[in-house]
Amino acid sequence: MTSNGAPRRGGRPNRAEAAALHQRLRAAAVRTFLANGYDATTMVAIAEAAEVAKATVYARYPDKRAVFLDVIPWALSRAVRPDAEPADGDGDLRATLLAIGSAAVEHALDADIVQLHRIARTEAHRFPEFAAAAGSFGWAERQQQVMAVLRRHAEAGALAIDDLELTAEHFIAMVEILPARLADFGVFRSPRDQQRHLTHAVDLFLRGVLAR
Structure with missing residues:
Protein backbone atom coordinates (compact mmCIF):
# COMPACT_ATOMS: atom_id res chain seq x y z
CA MET A 1 0.00 0.00 0.00
CA THR A 2 1.37 3.40 -0.93
CA SER A 3 1.26 6.38 1.44
CA ASN A 4 -1.91 7.76 -0.17
CA GLY A 5 -3.80 4.48 0.23
CA ALA A 6 -3.44 3.12 -3.30
CA PRO A 7 -2.48 -0.55 -3.75
CA ARG A 8 1.24 -1.12 -4.16
CA ARG A 9 2.51 -1.78 -7.67
CA GLY A 10 3.33 -5.25 -8.83
CA GLY A 11 0.38 -7.41 -7.96
CA ARG A 12 -3.28 -7.56 -7.08
CA PRO A 13 -4.32 -5.79 -3.87
CA ASN A 14 -5.06 -8.04 -0.93
CA ARG A 15 -8.49 -8.08 0.69
CA ALA A 16 -7.72 -5.30 3.17
CA GLU A 17 -6.25 -3.09 0.44
CA ALA A 18 -9.25 -3.70 -1.82
CA ALA A 19 -11.65 -2.82 1.00
CA ALA A 20 -9.70 0.35 1.79
CA LEU A 21 -9.75 1.34 -1.88
CA HIS A 22 -13.50 0.77 -2.05
CA GLN A 23 -14.09 3.04 0.94
CA ARG A 24 -11.76 5.63 -0.55
CA LEU A 25 -13.63 5.62 -3.86
CA ARG A 26 -16.97 5.87 -2.04
CA ALA A 27 -15.84 8.82 0.06
CA ALA A 28 -14.45 10.58 -3.00
CA ALA A 29 -17.66 9.97 -4.95
CA VAL A 30 -19.78 11.37 -2.13
CA ARG A 31 -17.63 14.50 -1.95
CA THR A 32 -17.94 14.93 -5.70
CA PHE A 33 -21.72 14.46 -5.79
CA LEU A 34 -22.10 16.89 -2.88
CA ALA A 35 -19.94 19.48 -4.60
CA ASN A 36 -21.25 19.12 -8.17
CA GLY A 37 -24.63 17.43 -8.03
CA TYR A 38 -25.44 14.33 -10.02
CA ASP A 39 -25.52 15.72 -13.55
CA ALA A 40 -22.23 17.62 -13.31
CA THR A 41 -20.34 14.72 -11.73
CA THR A 42 -18.23 12.56 -14.04
CA MET A 43 -16.26 9.37 -13.59
CA VAL A 44 -13.12 11.40 -14.29
CA ALA A 45 -14.01 13.83 -11.49
CA ILE A 46 -14.54 10.94 -9.08
CA ALA A 47 -11.18 9.43 -10.05
CA GLU A 48 -9.47 12.78 -9.55
CA ALA A 49 -11.10 13.23 -6.13
CA ALA A 50 -9.90 9.77 -5.11
CA GLU A 51 -6.46 10.39 -6.65
CA VAL A 52 -6.63 7.20 -8.70
CA ALA A 53 -6.65 6.38 -12.39
CA LYS A 54 -9.98 6.50 -14.20
CA ALA A 55 -9.53 2.80 -14.98
CA THR A 56 -9.53 2.07 -11.25
CA VAL A 57 -13.02 3.57 -10.91
CA TYR A 58 -14.29 1.71 -13.97
CA ALA A 59 -12.87 -1.55 -12.65
CA ARG A 60 -15.36 -1.33 -9.77
CA TYR A 61 -18.26 0.59 -11.33
CA PRO A 62 -19.50 0.37 -14.93
CA ASP A 63 -20.83 3.94 -14.94
CA LYS A 64 -21.81 6.96 -12.85
CA ARG A 65 -25.27 5.55 -12.21
CA ALA A 66 -23.79 2.50 -10.51
CA VAL A 67 -21.59 4.73 -8.38
CA PHE A 68 -24.59 6.80 -7.24
CA LEU A 69 -26.63 3.70 -6.40
CA ASP A 70 -23.81 2.38 -4.23
CA VAL A 71 -22.56 5.47 -2.45
CA ILE A 72 -25.75 7.36 -1.54
CA PRO A 73 -27.24 4.61 0.70
CA TRP A 74 -23.75 3.98 2.11
CA ALA A 75 -23.21 7.64 2.93
CA LEU A 76 -26.66 8.13 4.44
CA SER A 77 -26.24 5.13 6.72
CA ARG A 78 -22.70 5.91 7.89
Whole structure:
Protein backbone atom coordinates (compact mmCIF):
# COMPACT_ATOMS: atom_id res chain seq x y z
CA MET A 1 0.00 0.00 0.00
CA THR A 2 1.37 3.40 -0.93
CA SER A 3 1.26 6.38 1.44
CA ASN A 4 -1.91 7.76 -0.17
CA GLY A 5 -3.80 4.48 0.23
CA ALA A 6 -3.44 3.12 -3.30
CA PRO A 7 -2.48 -0.55 -3.75
CA ARG A 8 1.24 -1.12 -4.16
CA ARG A 9 2.51 -1.78 -7.67
CA GLY A 10 3.33 -5.25 -8.83
CA GLY A 11 0.38 -7.41 -7.96
CA ARG A 12 -3.28 -7.56 -7.08
CA PRO A 13 -4.32 -5.79 -3.87
CA ASN A 14 -5.06 -8.04 -0.93
CA ARG A 15 -8.49 -8.08 0.69
CA ALA A 16 -7.72 -5.30 3.17
CA GLU A 17 -6.25 -3.09 0.44
CA ALA A 18 -9.25 -3.70 -1.82
CA ALA A 19 -11.65 -2.82 1.00
CA ALA A 20 -9.70 0.35 1.79
CA LEU A 21 -9.75 1.34 -1.88
CA HIS A 22 -13.50 0.77 -2.05
CA GLN A 23 -14.09 3.04 0.94
CA ARG A 24 -11.76 5.63 -0.55
CA LEU A 25 -13.63 5.62 -3.86
CA ARG A 26 -16.97 5.87 -2.04
CA ALA A 27 -15.84 8.82 0.06
CA ALA A 28 -14.45 10.58 -3.00
CA ALA A 29 -17.66 9.97 -4.95
CA VAL A 30 -19.78 11.37 -2.13
CA ARG A 31 -17.63 14.50 -1.95
CA THR A 32 -17.94 14.93 -5.70
CA PHE A 33 -21.72 14.46 -5.79
CA LEU A 34 -22.10 16.89 -2.88
CA ALA A 35 -19.94 19.48 -4.60
CA ASN A 36 -21.25 19.12 -8.17
CA GLY A 37 -24.63 17.43 -8.03
CA TYR A 38 -25.44 14.33 -10.02
CA ASP A 39 -25.52 15.72 -13.55
CA ALA A 40 -22.23 17.62 -13.31
CA THR A 41 -20.34 14.72 -11.73
CA THR A 42 -18.23 12.56 -14.04
CA MET A 43 -16.26 9.37 -13.59
CA VAL A 44 -13.12 11.40 -14.29
CA ALA A 45 -14.01 13.83 -11.49
CA ILE A 46 -14.54 10.94 -9.08
CA ALA A 47 -11.18 9.43 -10.05
CA GLU A 48 -9.47 12.78 -9.55
CA ALA A 49 -11.10 13.23 -6.13
CA ALA A 50 -9.90 9.77 -5.11
CA GLU A 51 -6.46 10.39 -6.65
CA VAL A 52 -6.63 7.20 -8.70
CA ALA A 53 -6.65 6.38 -12.39
CA LYS A 54 -9.98 6.50 -14.20
CA ALA A 55 -9.53 2.80 -14.98
CA THR A 56 -9.53 2.07 -11.25
CA VAL A 57 -13.02 3.57 -10.91
CA TYR A 58 -14.29 1.71 -13.97
CA ALA A 59 -12.87 -1.55 -12.65
CA ARG A 60 -15.36 -1.33 -9.77
CA TYR A 61 -18.26 0.59 -11.33
CA PRO A 62 -19.50 0.37 -14.93
CA ASP A 63 -20.83 3.94 -14.94
CA LYS A 64 -21.81 6.96 -12.85
CA ARG A 65 -25.27 5.55 -12.21
CA ALA A 66 -23.79 2.50 -10.51
CA VAL A 67 -21.59 4.73 -8.38
CA PHE A 68 -24.59 6.80 -7.24
CA LEU A 69 -26.63 3.70 -6.40
CA ASP A 70 -23.81 2.38 -4.23
CA VAL A 71 -22.56 5.47 -2.45
CA ILE A 72 -25.75 7.36 -1.54
CA PRO A 73 -27.24 4.61 0.70
CA TRP A 74 -23.75 3.98 2.11
CA ALA A 75 -23.21 7.64 2.93
CA LEU A 76 -26.66 8.13 4.44
CA SER A 77 -26.24 5.13 6.72
CA ARG A 78 -22.70 5.91 7.89
CA ALA A 79 -22.66 9.69 8.40
CA VAL A 80 -23.04 10.58 12.08
CA ARG A 81 -23.76 6.92 12.83
CA PRO A 82 -25.54 6.26 16.11
CA ASP A 83 -23.29 5.51 19.03
CA ALA A 84 -23.51 2.21 20.79
CA GLU A 85 -26.94 1.70 22.28
CA PRO A 86 -27.34 3.86 25.41
CA ALA A 87 -26.98 2.02 28.68
CA ASP A 88 -30.42 0.86 29.75
CA GLY A 89 -29.42 -1.36 32.62
CA ASP A 90 -30.81 0.99 35.25
CA GLY A 91 -34.23 0.84 33.64
CA ASP A 92 -34.41 4.56 32.93
CA LEU A 93 -36.45 4.34 29.75
CA ARG A 94 -36.96 8.10 29.46
CA ALA A 95 -33.22 8.82 29.61
CA THR A 96 -32.55 6.09 27.05
CA LEU A 97 -35.15 7.44 24.62
CA LEU A 98 -33.83 10.97 25.07
CA ALA A 99 -30.34 9.75 24.19
CA ILE A 100 -31.56 7.86 21.13
CA GLY A 101 -33.70 10.81 20.05
CA SER A 102 -30.82 13.23 20.43
CA ALA A 103 -28.60 11.03 18.24
CA ALA A 104 -31.39 10.74 15.66
CA VAL A 105 -31.78 14.51 15.44
CA GLU A 106 -28.01 15.00 15.25
CA HIS A 107 -27.93 12.61 12.31
CA ALA A 108 -30.88 14.28 10.59
CA LEU A 109 -29.40 17.77 10.92
CA ASP A 110 -25.86 16.91 9.85
CA ALA A 111 -25.06 19.18 6.90
CA ASP A 112 -23.94 16.34 4.64
CA ILE A 113 -27.02 14.27 5.49
CA VAL A 114 -29.32 17.18 4.65
CA GLN A 115 -27.60 17.67 1.30
CA LEU A 116 -27.49 13.95 0.54
CA HIS A 117 -31.23 13.67 1.15
CA ARG A 118 -31.82 16.59 -1.19
CA ILE A 119 -29.74 14.95 -3.93
CA ALA A 120 -31.43 11.57 -3.39
CA ARG A 121 -34.92 13.12 -3.59
CA THR A 122 -34.04 15.18 -6.65
CA GLU A 123 -32.73 12.14 -8.51
CA ALA A 124 -35.22 9.58 -7.15
CA HIS A 125 -37.18 9.51 -10.40
CA ARG A 126 -34.08 8.12 -12.13
CA PHE A 127 -33.39 5.54 -9.43
CA PRO A 128 -36.38 3.34 -8.60
CA GLU A 129 -33.84 1.05 -6.92
CA PHE A 130 -33.78 3.49 -4.00
CA ALA A 131 -37.25 2.34 -2.97
CA ALA A 132 -35.93 -1.20 -2.46
CA ALA A 133 -32.86 0.10 -0.65
CA ALA A 134 -34.71 2.51 1.63
CA GLY A 135 -34.07 0.32 4.67
CA SER A 136 -30.37 1.02 4.36
CA PHE A 137 -30.74 4.80 4.40
CA GLY A 138 -30.08 5.21 8.10
CA TRP A 139 -33.44 5.02 9.81
CA ALA A 140 -33.76 1.20 9.76
CA GLU A 141 -30.83 0.80 12.13
CA ARG A 142 -32.29 3.45 14.45
CA GLN A 143 -35.68 1.74 14.32
CA GLN A 144 -34.14 -1.58 15.33
CA GLN A 145 -32.38 0.17 18.21
CA VAL A 146 -35.66 1.64 19.49
CA MET A 147 -37.46 -1.69 19.07
CA ALA A 148 -34.83 -3.47 21.18
CA VAL A 149 -35.24 -0.96 24.02
CA LEU A 150 -39.04 -1.06 23.88
CA ARG A 151 -39.06 -4.85 23.74
CA ARG A 152 -37.09 -5.14 26.97
CA HIS A 153 -39.40 -2.81 28.83
CA ALA A 154 -42.52 -4.40 27.36
CA GLU A 155 -41.35 -7.84 28.45
CA ALA A 156 -40.81 -6.42 31.95
CA GLY A 157 -44.44 -5.28 31.98
CA ALA A 158 -43.70 -1.55 31.92
CA LEU A 159 -45.10 -0.91 28.44
CA ALA A 160 -48.30 -1.87 26.65
CA ILE A 161 -47.39 -2.17 22.95
CA ASP A 162 -49.25 -4.14 20.29
CA ASP A 163 -46.87 -3.53 17.38
CA LEU A 164 -43.21 -2.89 18.23
CA GLU A 165 -42.22 -2.04 14.68
CA LEU A 166 -44.88 0.62 14.17
CA THR A 167 -44.37 2.03 17.66
CA ALA A 168 -40.64 2.48 17.05
CA GLU A 169 -41.42 4.04 13.67
CA HIS A 170 -43.76 6.56 15.28
CA PHE A 171 -41.18 7.41 17.93
CA ILE A 172 -38.57 8.23 15.28
CA ALA A 173 -41.11 10.30 13.37
CA MET A 174 -42.01 12.27 16.49
CA VAL A 175 -38.44 13.23 17.35
CA GLU A 176 -36.81 13.51 13.91
CA ILE A 177 -39.13 14.25 10.99
CA LEU A 178 -40.04 17.89 11.66
CA PRO A 179 -36.47 19.04 12.42
CA ALA A 180 -35.31 17.23 9.27
CA ARG A 181 -37.97 18.83 7.08
CA LEU A 182 -37.21 22.29 8.48
CA ALA A 183 -33.53 21.69 7.69
CA ASP A 184 -34.49 21.03 4.07
CA PHE A 185 -35.46 24.71 3.91
CA GLY A 186 -32.42 25.91 5.83
CA VAL A 187 -34.34 26.37 9.08
CA PHE A 188 -32.55 25.16 12.21
CA ARG A 189 -33.93 25.60 15.70
CA SER A 190 -31.80 26.84 18.54
CA PRO A 191 -30.34 24.11 20.80
CA ARG A 192 -32.79 25.18 23.51
CA ASP A 193 -35.82 24.92 21.23
CA GLN A 194 -34.61 21.63 19.80
CA GLN A 195 -34.20 20.18 23.29
CA ARG A 196 -37.69 21.40 24.16
CA HIS A 197 -39.08 19.64 21.08
CA LEU A 198 -37.25 16.42 21.89
CA THR A 199 -38.24 16.35 25.56
CA HIS A 200 -41.89 17.00 24.77
CA ALA A 201 -41.90 14.31 22.06
CA VAL A 202 -40.38 11.71 24.39
CA ASP A 203 -42.78 12.53 27.23
CA LEU A 204 -45.78 12.48 24.91
CA PHE A 205 -44.64 9.15 23.47
CA LEU A 206 -44.22 7.63 26.92
CA ARG A 207 -47.73 8.70 27.96
CA GLY A 208 -49.01 6.67 25.04
CA VAL A 209 -47.06 3.45 25.69
CA LEU A 210 -46.68 3.16 29.44
CA ALA A 211 -48.76 0.37 30.94
CA ARG A 212 -51.74 1.67 32.87
